[in-house]
Amino acid sequence: MPLSGRMDVEAYAARVAREINGFKTDAWTLPKAQILNLHYEIDNDTISDLVPVTLHPSIPAWAVFHVTHYPESPVGPFSIAEVRIGSRAGVRPRGFVLRAYVDNDKAASELAARWGYPTVVGKVYLRGFHDRVVARVTTSDGKNALEMEMIDREAIAGSDIQYNSSMHLARNREDGKLVVVQLDPTWTFHKVERGKAHIVALDSEAWGAGKLLRADYPISATFATCDVTLTKIRYVCDPTVDAFKGTTAVAA
Amino acid sequence: MKFGIFYEISVPRPWSAEREKQVFDNCLEQVQLADELGFDSVWCVEHHFLEEYSHCSAPEIFLTACAMKTKKMRVGHGIVICVPEFNHPIKIAERTATMDIISGGRLEVGTGRSATWNELGGFRANPDETKKTWDEFVRCLPKMWTQERFGYQGRSWSMPVRAIIPKPYQKPHPPMWVAVTSPGTEIDAAERGIGALGITFGTFKEQEEKVKVYHKIIKNCEPVGEFVNDKVSTVNFLFTHEDTEIGNKVGRRLLGTFNFLAAQLSAARELYPTKSYPSAGLLPALREQASNPGDEAGVPEGIAIGDPERVLRACKKWEECGVDRVNFLLNALETVPQEQVLNSLRVFAKYVMPHFKEGGVQAAAAGGGR
Numbered sequence: 001m002p003l004s005g006r007m008d009v010e011a012y013a014a015r016v017a018r019e020i021n022g023f024k025t026d027a028w029t030l031p032k033a034q035i036l037n038l039h040y041e042i043d044n045d046t047i048s049d050l051v052p053v054t055l056h057p058s059i060p061a062w063a064v065f066h067v068t069h070y071p072e073s074p075v076g077p078f079s080i081a082e083v084r085i086g087s088r089a090g091v092r093p094r095g096f097v098l099r100a101y102v103d104n105d106k107a108a109s110e111l112a113a114r115w116g117y118p119t120v121v122g123k124v125y126l127r128g129f130h131d132r133v134v135a136r137v138t139t140s141d142g143k144n145a146l147e148m149e150m151i152d153r154e155a156i157a158g159s160d161i162q163y164n165s166s167m168h169l170a171r172n173r174e175d176g177k178l179v180v181v182q183l184d185p186t187w188t189f190h191k192v193e194r195g196k197a198h199i200v201a202l203d204s205e206a207w208g209a210g211k212l213l214r215a216d217y218p219i220s221a222t223f224a225t226c227d228v229t230l231t232k233i234r235y236v237c238d239p240t241v242d243a244f245k246g247t248t249a250v251a252a
Numbered sequence: 253m254k255f256g257i258f259y260e261i262s263v264p265r266p267w268s269a270e271r272e273k274q275v276f277d278n279c280l281e282q283v284q285l286a287d288e289l290g291f292d293s294v295w296c297v298e299h300h301f302l303e304e305y306s307h308c309s310a311p312e313i314f315l316t317a318c319a320m321k322t323k324k325m326r327v328g329h330g331i332v333i334c335v336p337e338f339n340h341p342i343k344i345a346e347r348t349a350t351m352d353i354i355s356g357g358r359l360e361v362g363t364g365r366s367a368t369w370n371e372l373g374g375f376r377a378n379p380d381e382t383k384k385t386w387d388e389f390v391r392c393l394p395k396m397w398t399q400e401r402f403g404y405q406g407r408s409w410s411m412p413v414r415a416i417i418p419k420p421y422q423k424p425h426p427p428m429w430v431a432v433t434s435p436g437t438e439i440d441a442a443e444r445g446i447g448a449l450g451i452t453f454g455t456f457k458e459q460e461e462k463v464k465v466y467h468k469i470i471k472n473c474e475p476v477g478e479f480v481n482d483k484v485s486t487v488n489f490l491f492t493h494e495d496t497e498i499g500n501k502v503g504r505r506l507l508g509t510f511n512f513l514a515a516q517l518s519a520a521r522e523l524y525p526t527k528s529y530p531s532a533g534l535l536p537a538l539r540e541q542a543s544n545p546g547d548e549a550g551v552p553e554g555i556a557i558g559d560p561e562r563v564l565r566a567c568k569k570w571e572e573c574g575v576d577r578v579n580f581l582l583n584a585l586e587t588v589p590q591e592q593v594l595n596s597l598r599v600f601a602k603y604v605m606p607h608f609k610e611g612g613v614q615a616a617a618a619g620g621g622r
Contacts, residue, residue: 091515
């Protein structure tokens with residue numbers, strides 16, 4: 001049967017997981033977001049250590065490098081950068097979020113409390129040029145966590161693009177237990193471009209992944225302007241068993 | 253309606269030398285029995301790098317072995333990938349002609365282009381280009397098979413004039429097909445006068461509509477080959493047993509295992525945004541199928557699983573939809589023990605096949621043959 005994740009979730013959670021304030025948050029609608037999304041193949045030998053047993057690592061191993069600027073939100077403008085490991089929950093495609101850098105303290109706290117997002121405060125830069133779109137992520141102590149770009153911008157249709165739902169580890173404040181939370185945003189696209197993906201710099205440790213995360217081979221890059229809705233939480237999973245066995249529906 | 257068998261050749265981990273060999277041996281034993289029982293054809297995929305799901309990366313070798321093990325069955329590429337990074341068109345023409353000679357004129361040539369990033373990325377093929385290269389290949393192949401000498405100045409490939417040899421045994425050439433997974437490919441098939449090799453596991457209604465459109469368009473086709481192959485095949489699962497409970501239980505396990513395995517792969521569309529792949533092809537269709545609650549026995553509509561009576565009903569419905577042949581997938585990850593697979597073939601031949609007047613062997617190719 002397909003390979004399963006073998007992440008040490010307690011050790012990983014100690015490094016990155018935030019507390020979630022129950023599973024009953026309201027949705028946020030965030031208009032005119034700009035998203036730079038890169039797909040990159042990563043090390044096949046280490047991917048199983050980067051996802052919990054809940055998930056099956058993707059074949060071949062790939063990750064999503066996802067940087068978003070939200071010009072409007074209930075807590076003001078903010079930008080967020082995530083690295084997601086390509087995987088499957090049962091038969092569903094998912095991205096497991098290793099860590100998320102957010103450049104607004106309030107947004108980082110709210111995303112953690114409402115959705116359990118593994119946020120940490122840092123600098124997130126996202127800017128478009130005529131020949132490329134560039135994103136750069138810097139840790140609070142000044143380390144370059146990620147620098148990436150999409151080269152040769154080319155317009156495509158919104159229907160050509162596919163983002164998957166994501167999942168991440170969080171500790172439930174109500175009972176102190178670790179859970180894997182599924183986030184199912186919806187996207188309404190206004191403008192989409194694609195281009196060549198290029199990762200200039202990647203610091204694996206800055207994403208809580210020790211030395212296990214290595215960008216090996218570019219797949220694709222897209223840059224989208226869209227309205228995003230961070231929906232209510234629908235499902236959480238037990239991080240110690242397969243998603244088929246350990247998934248709980250938490251919202252109607 | 254005719255019945256064939258269809259192979260992905262799925263090998264469970266751990267991949268020992270003995271396990272790989274056992275799976276191939278099992279497949280060949282099934283093929284030999286199917287030939288004796290009156291199944292019409294054996295088909296196999298060309299897939300690369302699809303771990304556990306399909307170890308069928310050299311279909312021409314497997315199909316040659318099938319031809320050697322059988323007397324009457326036709327042997328079919330389902331499909332050969334028509335993308336230059338995977339297969340040079342000259343090599344396709346040469347290999348298929350040789351297979352046709354060795355099999356005594358029993359070859360069917362299905363064509364296609366791959367739909368996973370596993371494969372397209374592995375061969376560094378550009379997903380934007382695959383539909384275009386497929387089109388160029390299928391126009392060239394019949395000429396390469398039939399013209400004494402062939403030269404070509406094309407978009408994705410070119411060659412000076414040479415004699416491409418040998419020529420196929422079937423005259424003018426083997427029947428051609430295309431795998432239909434993306435919406436609209438059935439129209440591509442009809443416009444070019446080639447058979448629709450339906451890999452999609454659709455509902456009766458969806459398939460019936462596709463067949464109608466196909467037959468309407470093919471009447472005015474511009475054939476790429478020397479003759480029109482106006483046949484429609486579909487793919488299905490097969491597990492049947494006289495005991496209803498065993499038929500349903502084992503069949504559902506086969507279906508679930510295959511769908512789960514297919515879902516682990518990376519569809520081209522999931523990772524590479526392009527108009528060339530308007531749907532993700534087979535994989536999401538299978539995920540959809542996996543989530544379909546099915547009938548009271550938990551078997552989705554149209555799937556040939558259960559006791560012979562239920563399988564007969566499913567096959568009759570496909571016949572009513574206008575399908576000319578159903579090709580059956582028999583196993584996944586060896587989840588069905590070999591003895592049960594062989595028994596299922598026997599039960600099908602005994603109880604289901606006699607209800608279809610053309611269910612036996614049809615040695616001549618559709619429109620082709622010597």
